[in-house]
Amino acid sequence: MASIETVLPGSTVRTTLGSLGAAGVYLIRSGEDRILYDTGHPGRKKILFREMGKLKINFKDVNYVVISHLHWDHALNVSLFNSSKIIIDKKELEEDSEDEYPRVSLLSDYIRQLDVRYVSNGTKIADANEVSVISSPGHTAGHISLAVRTGEAVDIITGDSLPNARAMHRGEPDLIFFDKRAAINSVKAILSYKPGIIYPGHDSPFSLEPQLTYLSEIKFGVTYRTEGEEDYDVVFSREPSKKSYF
Numbered sequence: 423m424a425s426i427e428t429v430l431p432g433s434t435v436r437t438t439l440g441s442l443g444a445a446g447v448y449l450i451r452s453g454e455d456r457i458l459y460d461t462g463h464p465g466r467k468k469i470l471f472r473e474m475g476k477l478k479i480n481f482k483d484v485n486y487v488v489i490s491h492l493h494w495d496h497a498l499n500v501s502l503f504n505s506s507k508i509i510i511d512k513k514e515l516e517e518d519s520e521d522e523y524p525r526v527s528l529l530s531d532y533i534r535q536l537d538v539r540y541v542s543n544g545t546k547i548a549d550a551n552e553v554s555v556i557s558s559p560g561h562t563a564g565h566i567s568l569a570v571r572t573g574e575a576v577d578i579i580t581g582d583s584l585p586n587a588r589a590m591h592r593g594e595p596d597l598i599f600f601d602k603r604a605a606i607n608s609v610k611a612i613l614s615y616k617p618g619i620i621y622p623g624h625d626s627p628f629s630l631e632p633q634l635t636y637l638s639e640i641k642f643g644v645t646y647r648t649e650g651e652e653d654y655d656v657v658f659s660r661e662p663s664k665k666s667y668f
């Protein structure tokens with residue numbers, strides 16, 4: 423059976439300095455295949471190397487890199503995987519989303535030159551037939567998620583079609599750059615699988631039954647460095663917040 427591990431945790435963090443862009447990066451082991459879902463951005467490259475090392479995965483061991491969509495926080499480290507097959511929906515390269523991020527046309531052009539396999543809803547990835555594509559547009563035009571058979575249950579890696587648990591409660595993602603109706607239908611399509619565990623784009627993995635439960639503690643630190651002075655560390659851990667400050 424296939425397994426899923428978190429390589430880089432995803433989170434939805436807003437700061438007065440802008441977005442940290444912490445998209446979830448996940449590794450699937452299926453038979454002999456090693457599939458990476460999303461890559462993160464260059465600001466997380468060092469941590470990506472460290473965590474891949476901990477999982478004893480060499481970058482060359484990754485046969486497939488799935489690009490959920492072309493937003494910078496999910497896709498920019500694709501340049502580290504030039505011996506992998508790149509899995510993407512062609513619509514993501516061709517159709518414009520109404521996008522507050524600049525369209526990453528350089529990234530589209532770069533990806534077209536790689537060993538690309540274009541996929542659509544239901545396409546199986548890897549040999550063991552345990553991993554298949556769920557087309558989940560709305561957030562962007564060609565967004566894709568993955569259904570992974572990990573045992574009796576099917577777990578789903580959702581990307582930004584279902585970026586966090588809050589989006590699940592609302593029935594739509596926080597940010598929609600392409601089509602609201604499609605985004606709502608994508609959430610319905612994902613939930614119709616009755617997933618055991620959801621691995622979201624910007625949150626920690628959670629199970630849905632008997633109630634929504636996070637599988638791990640949420641905790642991360644920020645260090646503020648000042649020249650010639652002491653560093654200032656702040657550690658965040660999961661406590662419900664009554665109020666959003668940003």
Ligand SMILES: [Zn+2]
Pocket residue numbers: 491493561582
């Ligand atoms: Zn996105």
